[in-house]
Amino acid sequence: MMKTLLHVGCNYKNKSHLEGFNNDNWKEIRFDIDESVKPDIVGTLTDMKLVETGSIDALYSAFTIDLIYPHQVSTALREFYRVLKEDGMVVIKCPDLQSVCKAVAQDKLLEPLYDSPAGPIAPIDIIFGNRKSLEKGNEYMAKKGGFTYSVLNGVLYAAGFKSRIGGKKGNWELWVVAFKQKKPDEEIKKIASTFFPS
Numbered sequence: 001m002m003k004t005l006l007h008v009g010c011n012y013k014n015k016s017h018l019e020g021f022n023n024d025n026w027k028e029i030r031f032d033i034d035e036s037v038k039p040d041i042v043g044t045l046t047d048m049k050l051v052e053t054g055s056i057d058a059l060y061s062a063f064t065i066d067l068i069y070p071h072q073v074s075t076a077l078r079e080f081y082r083v084l085k086e087d088g089m090v091v092i093k094c095p096d097l098q099s100v101c102k103a104v105a106q107d108k109l110l111e112p113l114y115d116s117p118a119g120p121i122a123p124i125d126i127i128f129g130n131r132k133s134l135e136k137g138n139e140y141m142a143k144k145g146g147f148t149y150s151v152l153n154g155v156l157y158a159a160g161f162k163s164r165i166g167g168k169k170g171n172w173e174l175w176v177v178a179f180k181q182k183k184p185d186e187e188i189k190k191i192a193s194t195f196f197p198s
Contacts, residue, residue, distance in 0.1 A: 002027050003057035006083060008045065009064030012037050018060055020091075020195035026058070034140050045076035051083040059084060062093040067129075070145040077159035081180065089179045090161070091195050095126045096174045097146040113172055126172065149174050165192045 005021050007014070010030040015021045021028070031051070032039035041050050045061075045068055059080050068076055080090050103113060103123045112120035118130055125131055126143075133141040147155075149166065156164050156178045163183045166176030177192040 004029065004055065006031055006051060006056045006059045008059055008061040008080075009033075009067070010037065010039055018195075019197070021058070021060060029056075034138075046072050046079065048079045048083055053082050054085050056083045057085055057088055059088070059090045061090065063095070065092065066094050066143050066146050067140065068144055073145065073155055074159060077155055077161075081160050084180055087179075087181055089177060089191070090156075092152070092156075092166075092174075092176050092178070093169065094147050094152065094174050096148065096168055096172055097127070098148040099168070099172055100126045114170075147174060149176075152176055163188050165189060169196060 005026045005028045008031045010032050015028040030039040031041045100123050129142040161178035163179040165188045169175045
């Protein structure tokens with residue numbers, strides 16, 4: 001049976017770019033604050049009222065929860081929790097501020113850390129938002145918060161997610177897969193490997 005994926009902060013992308021979701025098992029609903037990217041639903045992380053409660057099997061959020069203020073994170077995660085079915089899960093990626101701050105402490109604020117489709121990315125882009133996007137007037141891309149793994153894990157626990165698994169992806173990113181229901185460790189490892197293969 002086909003499952004429903006809510007792709008939060010989709011920008012111009014669709015599920016074909018998402019490891020584990022890029023197959024016929026998933027029906028994608030694209031959700032974004034920016035009408036110009038033509039999402040299926042326009043909304044914000046803190047107000048997802050157009051998404052029915054308990055209607056989503058999985059929610060994917062990459063580099064979005066750092067675009068809201070820290071005091072808004074709990075509201076956003078409660079919205080994530082609300083829209084998920086009882087056996088639902090959330091897949092989150094975001095910058096690893098712990099690693100990025102080490103680079104800043106080494107006086108590398110403006111030195112490129114890696115290349116992306118948007119061009120070279122320096123710590124300043126990760127902390128405050130991609131300078132090229134901001135220069136073009138895309139203020140939706142301004143960063144307002146950030147996470148270490150322990151903080152990300154903690155806010156998911158506080159939002160009610162019973163099982164979580166995650167860690168670092170490369171040098172500068174964090175990932176986590178979190179479930180509404182308590183699941184055995186082996187099961188969550190197997191599920192997580194679909195989205196973040198080693």
